[in-house]
Amino acid sequence: MKTFFFYKELCDMCKKCEIACVEACKNGSELTRKAAPFIHIVFGIDGPTHIQCRHCEEPPCVDACIGVSLYKGNYIVGQSEERCIGCLMCNMVCPYGVPQPVYEMEKMAKCCFQCGEIDNPPCVKACDRGALKLSFPQIELKKIRRQRVEKFIRR
Amino acid sequence: MKEKIRYLIIGNCIAGITAASELRRLNPKDEIIILSDEPVPGYCRCLITYYLGNFIQENQLFSHSLDWYKQKDIELQLSTKVVGIDPKNRYVITNKRKKKIAYDKLLIASGARPLFFPGVSPHPDGILGMRTYEDAKRLIALADKGKRALIVGAGFVGLKTAYGLIHRGVKVDIVELLPNLMGRMIDAEASHRITERLTSHPLLDIRFNTSVIETVRINNRFRASLSDGTEMDVDFVVVSVGTRPNIEFLEDTGVKVEWAIVVDEKQMTTVEDIYAAGDNTVITNLLTGKKQNIALWPIAASQARVAAFNMSGRQMSFPGDIPMNSVDFFGLWYTALGEVQAEGDGIVHKIFSNDRFYQKLILKDDKPIGFLSVSNVNHAGIILSLIRERVPWKECKKHPLASLVPILQLD
Numbered sequence: 067m068k069t070f071f072f073y074k075e076l077c078d079m080c081k082k083c084e085i086a087c088v089e090a091c092k093n094g095s096e097l098t099r100k101a102a103p104f105i106h107i108v109f110g111i112d113g114p115t116h117i118q119c120r121h122c123e124e125p126p127c128v129d130a131c132i133g134v135s136l137y138k139g140n141y142i143v144g145q146s147e148e149r150c151i152g153c154l155m156c157n158m159v160c161p162y163g164v165p166q167p168v169y170e171m172e173k174m175a176k177c178c179f180q181c182g183e184i185d186n187p188p189c190v191k192a193c194d195r196g197a198l199k200l201s202f203p204q205i206e207l208k209k210i211r212r213q214r215v216e217k218f219i220r221r
Numbered sequence: 222m223k224e225k226i227r228y229l230i231i232g233n234c235i236a237g238i239t240a241a242s243e244l245r246r247l248n249p250k251d252e253i254i255i256l257s258d259e260p261v262p263g264y265c266r267c268l269i270t271y272y273l274g275n276f277i278q279e280n281q282l283f284s285h286s287l288d289w290y291k292q293k294d295i296e297l298q299l300s301t302k303v304v305g306i307d308p309k310n311r312y313v314i315t316n317k318r319k320k321k322i323a324y325d326k327l328l329i330a331s332g333a334r335p336l337f338f339p340g341v342s343p344h345p346d347g348i349l350g351m352r353t354y355e356d357a358k359r360l361i362a363l364a365d366k367g368k369r370a371l372i373v374g375a376g377f378v379g380l381k382t383a384y385g386l387i388h389r390g391v392k393v394d395i396v397e398l399l400p401n402l403m404g405r406m407i408d409a410e411a412s413h414r415i416t417e418r419l420t421s422h423p424l425l426d427i428r429f430n431t432s433v434i435e436t437v438r439i440n441n442r443f444r445a446s447l448s449d450g451t452e453m454d455v456d457f458v459v460v461s462v463g464t465r466p467n468i469e470f471l472e473d474t475g476v477k478v479e480w481a482i483v484v485d486e487k488q489m490t491t492v493e494d495i496y497a498a499g500d501n502t503v504i505t506n507l508l509t510g511k512k513q514n515i516a517l518w519p520i521a522a523s524q525a526r527v528a529a530f531n532m533s534g535r536q537m538s539f540p541g542d543i544p545m546n547s548v549d550f551f552g553l554w555y556t557a558l559g560e561v562q563a564e565g566d567g568i569v570h571k572i573f574s575n576d577r578f579y580q581k582l583i584l585k586d587d588k589p590i591g592f593l594s595v596s597n598v599n600h601a602g603i604i605l606s607l608i609r610e611r612v613p614w615k616e617c618k619k620h621p622l623a624s625l626v627p628i629l630q631l632d
Contacts, residue, residue: 110621117622126602129239129526130519132267134284149281151271154547154601158556159519163600163622167554 068141069120070190071206076197077114079107086192090181097147101168101175105189105198116198118189119143119164119177127156127165127176144178226251228532229313229322231303232330233257234266235518236499236525238285240328243529245293253295254322256315258302261354262287267518269357270378273364274385282354303331306474308492313470326494326532329471329482330525333464333500333516340435341373347443347457348436351382352464360459364389367456371395371445373433375402377548379461380419384550386459387424394455395427396447398462402427406546406557411595414579418551464516466501479503481514486538488528496532498524505541507609508560508590515544543608547601556601559583559591559608573628582628587614592628600626 084103091102106117125143128136135149136156152172156165165176181188190200199206228244230237233255241253263285271277290297298315305314312321335350337343347363349356360382364370370386372379375397383393401412419425432448436458445453466481477483477491481503488496500516502524520542530537547556563583571582578597582604583590588611592604603626607617623629 108622108625110625111619111623112621115621117625126519129522132518133265133281149284151268151277152549153267154549154554154556155519157599158545158547158558158601159605160602161606163603163625166599172549 067121067123068184068200068202069122070116070118071199071201072116072118073197073199074110074113074115076195077107077116078195078197079109079114080195081107082192082194083107083116083189083198086188087181090183090188094180095147097168097171097173097175098178098180100171101166103189104175104177114197117163120162121177126159126161130155130159141184142179143176145174145176147173150174226325227323228253228326228328229324230255230328230330231313232328232332232499233259233263233297233299234330234332234499234521236330236332236521237328238263238525239522240330240498240525240529240532241295242293243526244533245295247529247533247535253293254324255290255295255297256301256303256313256322257297257299259353259355260300262290262297262299264354266352269354270351270381270385272385273351273357273360273382274388276385276388303470305470305472306476306495308474308476308495311494327496328525328528328532329468329490329495329497329501330499330521331467331470331501333466335460336463336465337460338462341433341445341458341460344436344438344443344458346438346441348460349457350460351378360386360457361389363457364391368392369394369455371433371443371453371455371458373458373460374398374462375427375429376404376461376463377406377546379459381548381550382459382461383419383425387422390424392424393426394453395425396431396433396445397427397429398432400429403557405560405562406544406593408561408581408593410574411555411557411579411581411593414595415553415555418553422551464500466514468501479512483512484524486527486540487531487536488524488539489531496528498528504539507541507543513544515542517542517544517546543605545605553596555593555595557591557593558601558605559589560585561591561593563591571628571631573631580628582631584614588612589614589617604628 083105087103087105091098121143128138133149133151135146150173165174168175190198264283268282272282302316303313304316312323335352369392372383372395375395386393434446436443436445442454475492481501482497484497484502488498490497499521503512503514506513527537527539543559545558567586569584573580579595582592589608603622
């Protein structure tokens, strides 16, 4: 199960990922086109941070969806757009603040990988700093741990 | 050891369906049976008011088709009401010629039904609650004939029903016993703002601090006498003053009931191998530590998942949750989390508002316990996680996404 990793110390807020997302979503549905980009780089409390669907293993938004519009697929949290009624329940429970209302369509929108590239999405490809990665948590966390140990030894 | 374990689920709404699909995932070979007292397969109960208002079509209302049950190899018995349980011999008794159905593990997800009160009791010609697909169908038929409706109770269900009826061209009067909308999930200012928006609609009128004393059937209409002395002639009455759990069949089973079914963290009742989830249970309110019935779709789904894991012999626990709700109607978006009416010592209110929107965060002993928001609802989930984890206010302001939530930047 892959998820997104963000290294704030590498990010220089160039927002190429946002542009790539918008470009890739141009062929998506009307809701997707209106709501893109689905990644936002903002300046958080302690540096840059990303607002982006993590496609959780146990997504609270799926449990909360009273219209059974959001669903947990094999790799992603997807959305059957025609079932969405814009009730805001997903917005209410998402700890990452991801699903956002598209007011004129009275629907909620979030990243559903409409770019079609689940393994290497455009947002990750666009990041030439290596700040955004899509990886398996076990592998990525191991890497981070090893880096920390090496840093400690070198010191 | 038996070859196949039989999981029996009473109730076919979100708790029953979530549990069934989780049980199937965890136990590919075992037998799963769902008993439903309704004649239709799985549908989104919360969407019936949208269906009433013609915002969605019938096919959008239904979420799980008969094919879905077949594909998952789940046996669905419709129009089957459970009338009793024998926990000793492990079977339930149904209303169909008292047929007995044996079980190895039982999940009670029978939900709740609308509450009526003396003076306003259900009437086949037009006094009803709003809870099921059949209620919605009846209400649509009534709304096509009648032009005037009375709704008792201005809670979430009452207001959403009113919104649906208005879209069918029915003049709606709402009578509410309390001085505000939505019971405990709102404060005075938000109630005032929302009421103003609602009553600006020509077809809607709300009376606060008023109750219905009785309704009489006169000339094919209903005459309602209100506590403020007025009499109102309406074509039909919708009662939405609360719910009560469907637990009558639990008599003499030893399952402990305190208003609703008492369950432990594993969702097991006081009787072995009988589990419960959904609107018919009381759960721990994480803010007060007290047992409380919080009837909410997401909570029912989480409870059902925990129950399914424990029924399959795995470990998972449900610690409890906080009251919350969110709604969209009349072009308004409203979200309320936790205890929004708290007053007294150690309570601090943080308010962020202008004439277009209104947000309020309630702190108790320097920790957020409640949040409500009218019209500006973005990132409410961030605050929900802060409330659930009881994060001190100073730490809240250090949340990585705090710069996005204006109310977290207040002093």
